[in-house]
Amino acid sequence: xxxxxxxxxxxxxxxxxxxxxxxxxxxxxxxxxxxxxxxxxxxxxxxxxxxxxxxxxxxxxxxxxxxxxxxxxxxxxxxxxxxxxxxxxxxxxxxxxxxxxxxxxxxxxxxxxxxxxxxxxxxxxxxxxxxxxxxxxxxxxxxxxxxxxxxxxxxxxxxxxxxxxxxxxxxxxxxxxxxxxxxxxxxxxxxxxxxxxxxxxxxxxxxxxxxxxxxxxxxxxxxxxxxxxxxxxxxxxxxx
Amino acid sequence: xxxxxxxxxxxxxxxxxxxxxxxxxxxxxxxxxxxxxxxxxxxxxxxxxxxxxxxxxxxxxxxxxxxxxxxxxxxxxxxxxxxxxxxxxxxxxxxxxxxxxxxxxxxxxxxxxxxxxxxxxxxxxxxxxxxxxxxxxxxxxxxxxxxxxxxxxxxxxxxxxxxxxxxxxxxxxxxxxxxxxxxxxxxxxxxxxxxxxxxxxxxxxxxxxxxxxxxxxxxxxxxxxxxxxxxxxxxxxxxxxxxxxxxxxxxxxxxxxxxxxxxxxxxxxxxxxxxxx
Numbered sequence: 001x002x003x004x005x006x007x008x009x010x011x012x013x014x015x016x017x018x019x020x021x022x023x024x025x026x027x028x029x030x031x032x033x034x035x036x037x038x039x040x041x042x043x044x045x046x047x048x049x050x051x052x053x054x055x056x057x058x059x060x061x062x063x064x065x066x067x068x069x070x071x072x073x074x075x076x077x078x079x080x081x082x083x084x085x086x087x088x089x090x091x092x093x094x095x096x097x098x099x100x101x102x103x104x105x106x107x108x109x110x111x112x113x114x115x116x117x118x119x120x121x122x123x124x125x126x127x128x129x130x131x132x133x134x135x136x137x138x139x140x141x142x143x144x145x146x147x148x149x150x151x152x153x154x155x156x157x158x159x160x161x162x163x164x165x166x167x168x169x170x171x172x173x174x175x176x177x178x179x180x181x182x183x184x185x186x187x188x189x190x191x192x193x194x195x196x197x198x199x200x201x202x203x204x205x206x207x208x209x210x211x212x213x214x215x216x217x218x219x220x221x222x223x224x225x226x227x228x229x230x231x232x233x234x235x236x237x238x239x240x
Numbered sequence: 241x242x243x244x245x246x247x248x249x250x251x252x253x254x255x256x257x258x259x260x261x262x263x264x265x266x267x268x269x270x271x272x273x274x275x276x277x278x279x280x281x282x283x284x285x286x287x288x289x290x291x292x293x294x295x296x297x298x299x300x301x302x303x304x305x306x307x308x309x310x311x312x313x314x315x316x317x318x319x320x321x322x323x324x325x326x327x328x329x330x331x332x333x334x335x336x337x338x339x340x341x342x343x344x345x346x347x348x349x350x351x352x353x354x355x356x357x358x359x360x361x362x363x364x365x366x367x368x369x370x371x372x373x374x375x376x377x378x379x380x381x382x383x384x385x386x387x388x389x390x391x392x393x394x395x396x397x398x399x400x401x402x403x404x405x406x407x408x409x410x411x412x413x414x415x416x417x418x419x420x421x422x423x424x425x426x427x428x429x430x431x432x433x434x435x436x437x438x439x440x441x442x443x444x445x446x447x448x449x450x451x452x453x454x455x456x457x458x459x460x461x462x463x464x465x466x467x468x469x470x471x472x473x474x475x476x477x478x479x480x481x482x483x484x485x486x487x488x489x490x491x492x493x494x495x496x497x498x499x500x501x502x503x504x505x506x507x508x509x510x511x512x513x514x515x516x517x
Binding site: 015016017018019055059060061062085086088089104106107108109120121 | 449450456477481482495499505510514
């Protein structure tokens with residue numbers, strides 16, 4: 001169908017640790033599809049490779065196997081596993097967003113600018129970007145007294161909302177969400193849910209890992225269950 | 241898509257007479273950059289990469305890895321033994337090592353900027369902070385005294401050097417302040433390409449953060465492409481979209497910076513990342 005943004009077939013990831021001469025499997029045989037305006041949830045126990053899938057799509061990890069066919073804004077298809085680094089950087093700037101559980105930002109930058117930055121990079125004026133950032137922070141119930149402060153000293157939940165706002169502000173076509181509500185209270189979680197629903201209406205496709213099964217039920221249009229990768233026979237010998 | 245600004249192909253720098261066995265007997269596998277047969281130092285060999293407009297490329301590695309050699313040859317501080325580099329300017333392209341000395345000097349003064357770890361290399365300690373910037377402007381096209389002074393003042397304010405210290409000799413400045421003056425000087429001619437060689441090494445953490453902040457702001461505002469040489473993984477994480485990893489003069493790995501840090505492929509990079517975290 002036309003509205004497929006991403007089609008992953010047979011994704012696998014394993015790490016080779018030179019110091020131990022050992023292969024560490026991280027994900028295997030993952031198939032999934034993401035459509036515009038829909039949310040695909042990844043479920044499975046710890047160690048099933050949920051984050052590994054998101055990192056493979058974002059190319060933080062180099063996929064070991066599989067095809068990750070992405071359809072860009074112009075309708076061109078490309079395999080994210082094989083795309084050049086400049087192409088990936090360009091997609092990250094314009095089309096593919098990733099909200100992780102960690103916030104890496106400049107030490108001195110106030111929260112409002114941290115959130116506004118993706119828009120500034122895309123060419124928005126600082127004023128316009130700050131205004132949108134303020135709207136988002138307000139909707140995520142981040143107290144206004146924190147906006148001018150660098151997020152380094154924030155609590156886990158506050159940092160997470162900054163990270164989320166930063167991921168949402170750029171309105172990517174494909175958004176990867178790794179436990180976006182893990183350290184939020186239920187009231188704030190509701191704000192996030194509303195935002196995710198709005199993004200779906202705007203046609204943004206999402207892949208998400210949720211801490212709570214209830215969120216999967218409420219938000220997911222498709223669910224992909226992962227199980228920990230089976231260690232192949234040859235591998236068991238090396239490890240044993 | 242943005243334009244390519246620099247293309248480096250098989251850059252090599254050997255200090256010494258060199259011999260036919262130099263290249264085969266040095267590098268990461270040989271665990272040295274000194275040729276055991278002739279004693280020459282293979283500072284860099286076969287270094288190739290592209291740089292796009294406005295992009296920040298990181299080069300990481302330990303001392304002796306050749307990372308500084310790469311920017312020194314690109315800035316004409318040092319002549320390479322082999323290899324080529326093409327600089328794509330607005331309306332022309334230059335094969336860097338085919339240019340004569342005057343042409344090289346002109347690019348260095350107008351189109352490239354360099355910030356050294358050691359401020360003594362980048363600054364003239366016989367003249368004031370403002371004078372340092374004026375020197376660079378005089379070497380390019382600006383000749384009007386008032387214009388030069390105004391530009392110097394703006395640059396120093398931009399890099400957060402107190403305006404009233406403009407006429408002081410940078411010898412008296414703190415390390416962080418000297419780096420700011422160096423950055424202001426490098427930016428004086430609004431170069432599209434800037435080389436930064438260990439610019440935050442040896443500075444206090446808070447000063448480091450402020451300098452990194454300044455570098456990113458400059459990239460946003462001016463769209464300057466940069467090559468950032470550092471041994472500090474935290475610096476490339478914050479600044480660079482892509483990173484090259486060097487050891488004993490060779491590039492052993494290249495990739496998106498987050499991939500280099502989270503999914504390093506080469507044994508050496510894995511050790512480097514593991515020991516930093």
